[in-house]
Structure formats: C-alpha cells, structure tokens
Amino acid sequence: MTGPSFSRRRLLSAATAAAAGLALSACAGRKEGDYAQVSGQVPDKFARRERVVLWSAFTAHNAEVLQTIIDGFNDSQQDIYCEIQLFPGYPALDSKLAASFAVAQVPDIVTLSDVNWNRYYLAEALEPLSGYFDAGFRPDAYHPTFLAEGTIRNEIFWLPWARSTPLFYYNKEIFAGAGLPDRGPKTFTELREWGQQLKGYKHKGAPIRMRAYTGKDDWYFQGSSWAFGGAYSDGMTPMLESEQTVAALEFDRAFIHDDKMAYLTSDVNADFAAGVTATICNSTGALTSLLKAATFEIGAAFLPEQDQPGVPTGGSGLAIMRNANKERKQATWELVKYLAATGAPEWSLNTGYLPVTTSSLDSPKIKERNAKSPQYQVAQDQLSRARQADVMRRYVNETISEMLIVLQKVYSANADPAETLREAMRNLDPAVQRVMPKYHRLVAP
Numbered sequence: 028m029t030g031p032s033f034s035r036r037r038l039l040s041a042a043t044a045a046a047a048g049l050a051l052s053a054c055a056g057r058k059e060g061d062y063a064q065v066s067g068q069v070p071d072k073f074a075r076r077e078r079v080v081l082w083s084a085f086t087a088h089n090a091e092v093l094q095t096i097i098d099g100f101n102d103s104q105q106d107i108y109c110e111i112q113l114f115p116g117y118p119a120l121d122s123k124l125a126a127s128f129a130v131a132q133v134p135d136i137v138t139l140s141d142v143n144w145n146r147y148y149l150a151e152a153l154e155p156l157s158g159y160f161d162a163g164f165r166p167d168a169y170h171p172t173f174l175a176e177g178t179i180r181n182e183i184f185w186l187p188w189a190r191s192t193p194l195f196y197y198n199k200e201i202f203a204g205a206g207l208p209d210r211g212p213k214t215f216t217e218l219r220e221w222g223q224q225l226k227g228y229k230h231k232g233a234p235i236r237m238r239a240y241t242g243k244d245d246w247y248f249q250g251s252s253w254a255f256g257g258a259y260s261d262g263m264t265p266m267l268e269s270e271q272t273v274a275a276l277e278f279d280r281a282f283i284h285d286d287k288m289a290y291l292t293s294d295v296n297a298d299f300a301a302g303v304t305a306t307i308c309n310s311t312g313a314l315t316s317l318l319k320a321a322t323f324e325i326g327a328a329f330l331p332e333q334d335q336p337g338v339p340t341g342g343s344g345l346a347i348m349r350n351a352n353k354e355r356k357q358a359t360w361e362l363v364k365y366l367a368a369t370g371a372p373e374w375s376l377n378t379g380y381l382p383v384t385t386s387s388l389d390s391p392k393i394k395e396r397n398a399k400s401p402q403y404q405v406a407q408d409q410l411s412r413a414r415q416a417d418v419m420r421r422y423v424n425e426t427i428s429e430m431l432i433v434l435q436k437v438y439s440a441n442a443d444p445a446e447t448l449r450e451a452m453r454n455l456d457p458a459v460q461r462v463m464p465k466y467h468r469l470v471a472p
Contacts, residue, residue: 062350063132065112073101073108077358080134081111084120084343085189088316092377096370100362103369107358117143117343128152133348135359140343141176144185145421147346149465154347156183159360168367170383176415177344179470184346186363187383189374191312191342192413193247194406195331199324201230201305211328215254215278218306218331222288230302238289239304240279242438245430246341247308249416250330251275254337259426260419263466265459267448271334276437276444284441291438296320311406312342315379318400327402329409338413342380381406422466425458 065080085093090113097109114120117140124147127133139147147153160166166174169187177185195211202209205228212218222237229235241247252258257272259265266272282289292298295307300320308330309317317325330338345366347359366374372390375382382388397404420426429451436442 061131062348064351064355065127065132065134067110067112069108069110076106076108077354079107079109079136079355079359079362081109081362082114082120082124082134082137083111084114084117084138084140086113086115089378092374096366096373099369100365103365104361107361109362133350135351135355136345136347136362138188138343139185139346141341142416142421142427143424144177144344144346146424148179148184149422149462149469152349153184154349154356156186156347157181164364164367168384168386170388172410172413173340173344173383176340185344186346188345188366188371189312189342189378189380190340190344190383191310191380192338192340192406192409193250193308193330194311194314194409195306195308195328196299196317197306197326197328198299198302199326201228201235201302202326204228204230205305209326211326212331215251215331215333219278219282219286222282222286225288225305233303235303235305236288236290237304238282238306238308239292239295239298240283240289240438241295242291242431242435245427245434246339248275248279248430248434249420250337250339251278252337253339254331254333254335256334259417262418262471263422263459263463265419265452265455267452268445273445273448276433276448280437280441280444283438310341312378312380314402314406315377318402325402327405329405329412336412338409340413340415379403381410419459422470423455423458423462425455429455
C-alpha cells in the first residue's frame with residue numbers, strides 16, 4: 028500500500044469515529060425510557076407478546092446457531108418474543124447503533140465487542156445490571172474472568188457471551204514432514220527457528236511458509252506486544268513507543284521480510300485449510316469451522332511467549348440499552364436468564380466460543396466434545412493466561428484503526444516499526460486527550 032492510501036484510510040477512520048462520537052454524545056443525560064424501540068416484524072402468533080429486539084453481529088453458521096437458541100426461548104414461554112436483527116460484523120452494527128441514538132430509537136439488547144462496549148459505557152448508554160440479579164440467578168452464573176471484564180466500579184454493564192482468545196493452530200502433516208515437534212512453539216524465538224527449518228520444504232509439491240498474518244485485526248499484535256514485555260498503554264499512559272512494543276513489531280517485520288517465512292494474506296483461514304501455510308494465530312471461535320474445512324489433522328496450542336505470556340481475551344458480550352423503557356428491560360432480562368442457563372452451552376458447543384457460564388463449563392456434552400477434540404480443551408486451559416485489552420485500545424476508539432494502518436505499513440511495505448509506532452502515537456494523542464476527562468470521571472479507580 029502507498030502513503031496516500033494510508034492517509035485516506037486515516038481520514039475515513041477519523042471521520043467515522045467523529046460521527047459516532049457526536050451521535051453517542053446525544054444519549055448521555057436523557058431521561059430513562061424515552062427512546063423508542065427500533066422497528067421490525069412480529070409473526071402473528073407472537074403478536075400479543077412483549078417484543079424484545081436483539082441486534083447481532085454474527086453471520087453465517089454462528090447466526091444460524093443464535094437463531095436456533097432464540098427460537099428455543101420464544102417457544103419456552105408465552106409472554107416475550109425476541110426478534111433478532113442481523114448485521115454483517117461488529118463495525119456495521121457499531122455504526123448503526125451509534126446512529127440510532129440520533130433518532131432516539133434503540134434495540135433492547137446488543138452484542139457489543141470487547142473493544143466497543145466501553146465507548147457506549149462512556150456515553151452512559153448502557154443499563155447497570157447488578158440490581159437485576161437475585162437468589163435464583165446470581166452473578167456467579169458467569170465465569171469470573173469474563174464477568175470482571177464487564178464490571179466497572181463494582182457495577183456490571185456487559186455480560187459474557189461470545190468470548191474467545193487467540194490460539195496457535197498448526198498443520199500436523201507439515202510439521203511431521205519437516206521434522207518439527209508435534210506441539211506449538213514455546214517462544215517467538217523458537218517459532219522463528221522453526222521457520223528456518225521449514226525453508227525449502229515442499230508440501231504436496233508446493234513451498235510452504237511458516238505463518239500467515241492478517242492485517243485486518245490488531246488483536247493478535249496486542250497479545251504479542253505483551254509477550255515481548257510491551258503494551259498499547261499502562262492505564263491511559265501510552266506505551267506504543269516503548270522499546271518492548273517496538274521489539275514485538277520488529278519480530279513480525281523480520282519474520283515476513285528478512286526471513287521470508289511469513290506473509291500477509293486476506294484470508295488466513297482459507298490459506299491454512301488449503302495447506303499454504305504451516306501455522307496461523309486465530310480465534311478460538313474459529314476452531315469449529317477450521318476443523319470442518321481442513322483435510323488434515325489440526326494441532327492447537329497456547330500462543331508463544333517471549334518474556335511473558337501474551338494472551339488477549341476477545342469476542343463480544345451482551346449489553347442492555349439504558350434508554351429502553353422499564354417493561355422492555357425487564358423482558359430483556361428474562362432473555363438474559365435463558366441465554367445464561369440454556370443458550371450458553373448450546374452456543375459454545377456449536378460455535379467453538381469459550382464456555383462463559385457454569386452451565387457451559389458443567390455441560391456433559393461440552394466435556395464429551397473436548398475429550399473427542401482436545402483442541403477445545405486447549406482453548407479453555409489457556410484462559411488462565413488471558414487478560415483483557417489495554418485501556419487505550421478499549422476506550423480510545425481511534426486506536427484500532429490507527430494500529431491497522433501500522434500493521435499494514437510494516438507487514439506489506441516493510442516500514443520501520445519504531446518510526447511507524449511513533450507516527451501512530453502522534454496521530455492518536457488528540458484522541459487520548461479527548462477521552463481522558465470522561466475516563467477519569469467514569470472509569471479510573
């Protein structure tokens with residue numbers, strides 16, 4: 028990519044963020060319950076029920092699984108009808124939700140990603156949920172690690188649903204053919220050494236590279252920055268320019284451009300399933316589809332360490348909109364209870380996302396699946412090493428778009444990591460300063 032392309036992307040990202048910020052600023056301070064419900068359609072047989080609208084970012088197979096779960100909820104009782112409205116991914120949903128505040132029409136419950144729900148919290152658009160729990164449905168129904176990520180100042184605003192971490196996936200056929208161990212590399216240094224060992228090896232007549240990178244998601248680099256001792260930020264103090272963060276990005280640059288044993292691709296899953304690359308790092312939520320697509324045995328392992336583990340949590344959770352009226356919010360809570368007790372095991376079993384509730388962790392079907400396909404158990408075991416994204420990545424919306432530009436420059440154009448990260452921080456500083464007062468008022472200890 029060229030310089031002008033990056034500049035145009037930056038301008039577009041900034042414009043999108045600014046528009047979303049203006050829309051969100053309108054919702055803070057409005058009276059509870061004064062937003063209308065978004066329009067939709069209710070089948071005749073459910074016409075007399077309280078309608079709840081769920082906005083979902085899931086597509087394809089995962090959308091089908093969610094619809095099956097919601098159909099079960101609708102059939103399980105006679106008072107509430109839940110309608111799912113689908114969006115093609117988190118960015119599309121996020122854009123539409125931000126715009127909905129401008130017209131004072133909102134859904135009742137939304138699948139918000141781990142890095143955009145915080146922005147709605149800062150806009151005071153999310154319903155505090157701690158008071159909804161009772162003796163029959165307590166907060167300990169959820170995995171404590173994930174529940175803590177949706178809790179701010181001892182109040183719950185975001186409930187776990189489609190949660191994940193990245194895993195290290197490897198092609199066991201390629202590893203065996205190249206004489207590599209049947210395991211994941213313990214460190215990034217070992218990964219690079221294995222890349223050297225793989226040089227010249229051909230799989231089914233075609234040369235193989237060690238790793239395929241994606242430039243579409245900086246989530247993976249958030250983890251590797253930690254592994255090298257760096258970070259995006261310490262609290263709201265930026266660390267993108269730290270020696271350790273630069274070292275993490277330099278590893279990627281050298282692996283791609285000096286060793287020529289890694290490369291940037293538009294679809295890591297397709298390349299891995301086709302046997303083009305020996306390894307990828309991808310979400311635990313991709314495991315089910317990868318197992319179905321691959322014609323070889325897939326190995327799954329913890330992410331490589333370097334100075335320390337670097338495992339970020341990701342995915343999405345559920346948030347109830349504060350400005351829905353009281354009746355809709357109470358009906359929505361009945362849906363939440365159903366999802367936690369009945370829907371969550373079915374969701375994890377059929378998608379590959381991590382179990383987030385005690386009902387999921389105790390599910391005999393999930394335990395049986397993990398015994399049959401141990402890759403799923405690897406994903407659960409790695410959770411003990413995981414942590415949520417750095418504060419700047421969660422609360423400064425422009426951070427992700429800026430880091431995608433950084434990764435594209437380094438991965439595609441062999442740009443200097445230190446200078447690229449310095450430029451990114453110069454671009455991000457105004458956004459950090461803009462968010463800082465509200466962050467200290469609503470979030471900071």
